[in-house]
Amino acid sequence: MKRKIRMGMIGGGQGAFIGAVHRMAAAIDGEIELVCGAFSSSPEKSKASGEDLYLPAGRVYSSYEEMILRERELPEGERMDFVSIVTPNHVHFPPAKMALENGFHVVCDKPLAFDMQEAEALAKLVEETGLLFALTHNYTGYPMVKQARAMVQNGDLGSIRKVFVTYPQGWLSTKLEDSDSKQASWRTDPKRSGAAGAMGDIGTHAENLAEYITGLQITHLCADLNTFVPGRLLDDDGSVLLKFDNGAKGVLMASQIAAGEENALRIFVYGEKGGLEWHQMHPNSLIVRWLDKPVQTYRTGSAGLYPAALAHSRIPAGHPEGYLEAFANIYRNFAVCLRARLSGQAPSPVYEDFPTVADGLRGMRFIERVVASAQSQEKWTAF
Numbered sequence: 001m002k003r004k005i006r007m008g009m010i011g012g013g014q015g016a017f018i019g020a021v022h023r024m025a026a027a028i029d030g031e032i033e034l035v036c037g038a039f040s041s042s043p044e045k046s047k048a049s050g051e052d053l054y055l056p057a058g059r060v061y062s063s064y065e066e067m068i069l070r071e072r073e074l075p076e077g078e079r080m081d082f083v084s085i086v087t088p089n090h091v092h093f094p095p096a097k098m099a100l101e102n103g104f105h106v107v108c109d110k111p112l113a114f115d116m117q118e119a120e121a122l123a124k125l126v127e128e129t130g131l132l133f134a135l136t137h138n139y140t141g142y143p144m145v146k147q148a149r150a151m152v153q154n155g156d157l158g159s160i161r162k163v164f165v166t167y168p169q170g171w172l173s174t175k176l177e178d179s180d181s182k183q184a185s186w187r188t189d190p191k192r193s194g195a196a197g198a199m200g201d202i203g204t205h206a207e208n209l210a211e212y213i214t215g216l217q218i219t220h221l222c223a224d225l226n227t228f229v230p231g232r233l234l235d236d237d238g239s240v241l242l243k244f245d246n247g248a249k250g251v252l253m254a255s256q257i258a259a260g261e262e263n264a265l266r267i268f269v270y271g272e273k274g275g276l277e278w279h280q281m282h283p284n285s286l287i288v289r290w291l292d293k294p295v296q297t298y299r300t301g302s303a304g305l306y307p308a309a310l311a312h313s314r315i316p317a318g319h320p321e322g323y324l325e326a327f328a329n330i331y332r333n334f335a336v337c338l339r340a341r342l343s344g345q346a347p348s349p350v351y352e353d354f355p356t357v358a359d360g361l362r363g364m365r366f367i368e369r370v371v372a373s374a375q376s377q378e379k380w381t382a383f
Contacts, residue, residue: 001343004033005335008071008080008104010064010095011087013039013049015182018109019086022136023053025327026084031335035059035080038067041091064095072102081338082107082132088186089194093118096133100125105132105338107331111204111367112360114194119364126357132341134334137208137355137363139265141329143300143313143321144286146353148213148269148276150306151288158272160214163242163250165206165267168258172198172236175229190233196367197234199225202265203254203370204363208355209267210252211362213278216244218366218383223373228257240370284320311350330354 007026012019019039026032036059039049043062050060061067071079082105085095093113099106100122112135113119126133139145151157176184186192187201194200211217220243225235236257242250258264265280274290284300298305301317312329314321333354340347365383373381 001339005031005338006035006079006081007032007107008067008083009034009037009039010067010083010085011039011091012037012084013045014052016086017183021324021327022084022086022107022109022331024324025138026331026335028324028328029332029335031332031339036061036067036071038062038064065098068095068098068102068104071104081105081342082334085109088192089200090114090192093122096122097125100129100131100133103129103131107134107136107334108360109136110208110355110360111194111200111363112357113364116364116368119361123357123361132334132338133357134330135355135357135360135363136327136330137205137212137359138323138327138330139205139209139280140212140353140355141312141326142278142280142283143305143309144278144283144298145209145213145326146312147286147298147305147309148267148278149215150308151276152214152269152271154306157269157274157276160216160244160246160248160269160271162270162275163210163214163216163244163248163268165210165250165265166253167202167206167255167265168253168261169198169202169256169263170259170261172229172232172256173259175231177232188232188234188236193234194367195371196225197227197232198236198254198256199223199238199240199370200234200367202256203238203240203252204366205265206252206254206267207366208359208363209265210242210250210269212355212359213267213269214244214248216246216248217362218242218250219245220380220382221366221369221373222379222381223370225370225374235374238370238374240373283322283326308350308353 038061040046085108177188222241225238237255240252277287286298301313333351336351
């Protein structure tokens, strides 16, 4: 198939942060091109956003409904192949559902949906249609996260015993939602964000990273949620104790009122033979501590890495790769799998590694159970 994969975008118009990130990530490897979009619930803003992106006026739509129906009517050689959904949480489910029902593959920003009912409906629809569905838990795209996962899978650390994952941010230390901050306003609004604030926004990233690297699943949790900023309607801080299906125990912390912190996602995984440590703000290094030998530091692009890590590194060692490249790995892998499907071929297994609707379902269950545990006097809650 000698062409780029064609992408349509819902949301991500003027003033939106994550839409631009998705577009840059999708473009990095030259596999995907943006061909159409419904960039805002405002037809005027959608049109202006399309002009900014140099799209033909006829491929810029007033609503996602119009986009999906009009694109479906186009010849197969012109219509979009998949849709990228980059809206606030409460507008994930309707366009994803409609896209799947009309035969379009989907990439969706996390979390999967507004609530568990919507998430389960999407998971069922993906199973029924057989279409590809990727969820942008972008931190799983980092090469050193792939290396960490491969080391655990290979048994290098022995049986996993303990997991610490923390995600502190400080940007919501004041009531920023009372200003003109678009990002703060919807993330702190239960009508748009859902049942959780910080724990839904960044806690789900921590949960996903812990399960991805260890290959384990959370079976029980005990949560404490806090709202420190007066007048805020959702949690801005929380801590969760975790039990995993192999008997390992864990601690997860997510906070958006950790004053002075930027985007300090960190994870520590300890097994019988050693432990590993990865920091999102220093993503090209993976520190491994052994029970009976010196500490080692693995570096992106270096010799001796597992194939999964090397396959997701783009440039020679010593040239930093970061957030956009990790995000791009999800889009690249999705595009490779979609290209293979459209060509009637099977993709290499190394490229089938991207978060799916199943990861989204677990993320929504995590939110639901954390909120239930925080509100319960019983505390330990089955996942």
